[in-house]
Amino acid sequence: MVKIDNRNLDRDLLEILTALHQDSLRDITNDEQSFKRFDDTLEKIRRVAGSRCAILAEAIYNNIGEKAGCELAGHAGFDSRETAFVYLTQTLEKAAQNVSADKVGHCDHILSDYEDVYVLEHQGDVLGLLRLDGLAAADWKRLAPVTEAFTTAFASRARRRELYEQLDVFKEAFEATAEGYVIYDPEDRLYYCNAAYKNLYDKSRHLMKIGARFEDILRHGLEQGQYPEAGDTPEEHEFWLQARLMVHRRPTHSVIQRIDNDRWLKIEERKTERGYTVGVRADVTEIKQNEEALRKSEMEASRLALVASKTNNSVIITNEKGTVEWVNDAFTRITGYTSDEIIGKKPGELLQGPGTDPDAISYMRSSLAAAHPFKQTIFNYDKSGKPFWNQIEVQPIFDDEGHLTNFIVIEQDVTREKTSELALKRSELKFRYVVDMAPVGILQTATDGRFVDCNETFQKLSFSTKNELISQDFHQIFAKMPAAEREDYLKHVEEEGRAGPVEVSLKSDVRESSVVINSLIVNIPGSMPIVWTILQDITERKRIERLKSEFISVVSHELRTPITAMIGSIGLLEGGVFGTLSEKQAAMLKLASSNAARLKTMVDDILDSEKIENGNLILEPEEFDLIELLSKTVEEFRPYCADREISVEFSTAVPEARTVADRGRIEQIILNLLSNAAKFSADNSAVTVALDESEGNFRLTIADEGAGIPSEALPHLFDRFYQVDGSDKRSRQGTGLGLSICQAIAKAHGAEIEVESEVGCGSTFRFNLPRAA
């Protein structure tokens, strides 16, 4: 006896239907209320009928239920389904009292012997059939049409169940395969797909629901970058999509599709007679990869064959003992030996000679014996005996089991490179020697200041060894240089490529050296730029300068004391302090006086020149009247020219002339120019001093009618110690410092003395001074 639990039966059936036709059954599977009602009804029947009734409740909803419900009402002579239900319930209640226990459970006979079967209906749905013993024949007859309708329905259900079972078999089969299977309906909506299909298009998995449009699934995958062959731009994507849709809708051939960059699919699509599209996706990645590897391998082999035949390098294949089995044409070109001459021999037997380095041979032999790859450049000889440098690269070849089978030897004639390399090495050595022996310090730093190298002289000058310098940079090495000056210097190097000369000190704890540095960036292609800093040792020069300065100071003091005594005593005599002098005495005293004055001027000039050279010329500017100064100076100077009857005249084009300058120094310039003018003037000539205005400044002009200056002398006129080489012995008097001092004083005032002169036509000197504010 089989006892059927109708609810389970229904639920099992629903599950099957749900799996295959989810959409059409959605409402029912979600309608918990319907189940509840059904359960309530069954419970009610149980309560009424007790354990003596068997229930066959076939939940056949919708199309079958509706139709059967109507038939129940019409064929059974009820005026409505409600009336039928009331009747049924009442009958049921009555019959229940007569149900015998031995009839319980005979439900499996219901279809062949359906006496005493009742239809259970609730709210328009046929819920099931109830068989009860002892039902009156008349009652049964009234229900006969209903049971007929259900007989048909059950038969149909049995057929469907069979079909579902078949479907399950197919479904299981599809799900078990590695290929992706898919069915699209005639409107191109997803009808079915297996798990493999979903896995292949994983990025679109969530869209793969029954009824989803193929185009939507495809477009989504495209947006997710699932199809690398579809291009990059939106236009390319659209073109690819339309092409794919076209093939999909009218499939004629298989398609190879690349997805997610690393997978390849072979797509087979066919149309069924009903218009469905059945597709199979096979993952052919491995096949494609094998094909690609094979293609590459063939191409590689083809290239290698080409290289071996066309290369300028010798290619040799030997057996595991190093005996030659094959050589290319280049071997013959380089060595002169034909393949017949070398095959069966070891290369060294023919190529090595007296100049070949025995250590190199030993290294090569031990490497071959150990089956190690190696590269070596050795001295070889070709067939004619001509030596050449041979660069040999040897690679051992092993079989799959790791046994040595061959050596592949690539040889290259590198004589030219080797010769250049040796020449370069010699050149580098010479350069290194020159740098090391150079009397100047040479420091190499990186552009960020890091120490790179230095020569011997640099180590002496910096009182440091190379080991001490290696951890330092430019800033630490030249720490005595003020930081701002150092930054400026390096910035200049970086921007201009060079800097200097700059005077700096290098100091140890006890010693100090003075150097002048110049730097230059040296850029050699292929290597990092290096800043070369050259140090010229000026320690001794500085010491001598200091000595000279001290010497001049001492000498000037020692000279000035006797000059003071001379000028003082002569001045007292000339001043008549000791009585009136005779004419001859006065003349002699004047001679002594003028020579003492010359001596004083010379000492003053030397001191001034030293001050200018050391940058110690210090001005004491004040505001004063230029007209008053010029008048006074001309007035005081005039007596010196009286005996040669040279007139000295001053004229001014401006009524007043207040300027700001060092009065004493300006007077020094005027006196010097006047003195020169008078010195080179002929007797009975004129020297003029004029003051006027030029471009807002006062312009002083001192002109003479003297011999003039040759044009070739003009550019050097203001050089130190320069004297015009004239026949006139007066030109040789003096130190040759006067004009250079005058020009330095003028320049310290922001002015410049200009000269115009022509031989025989006199000279004119001019310079400007500013108007006082």
Next chain:
Amino acid sequence: MPELKKILYADDEPDIRDIVALTLSSLGGFDVKACENGADAIAAAGTFKPDLILLDVMMPGLTGPESLSVLRGEEATAMTPAIFITAKARPEEVEELIQHTRTGIITKPFDPMRLPDEVKSIWARLSSE
């Protein structure tokens, strides 16, 4: 305004000393006490009570500046104007000499005929400081 009458003068160079002393006394009409060195000048200062101190810079024993330092410690000469006579011409040396208060400079060689006026002019300026 007090008048410049007494000048205390020290110079180790006898020629210069004679010329300066002669010039200042004969041409300038000053009462000049001429000393051979700084120590003599310091010894004379207390009783001589000078209106002006005139010192050569480079002297054996006490130099001019050293002598002035001592004289500045004496009550009689603590504020007395002083002039150094020097052949030193380097600016930094001159700058160092006039660090002392009420101190002026006359550089060698000088014009003896103008010396009295120059001394008087510097003294007037220093006295008003």
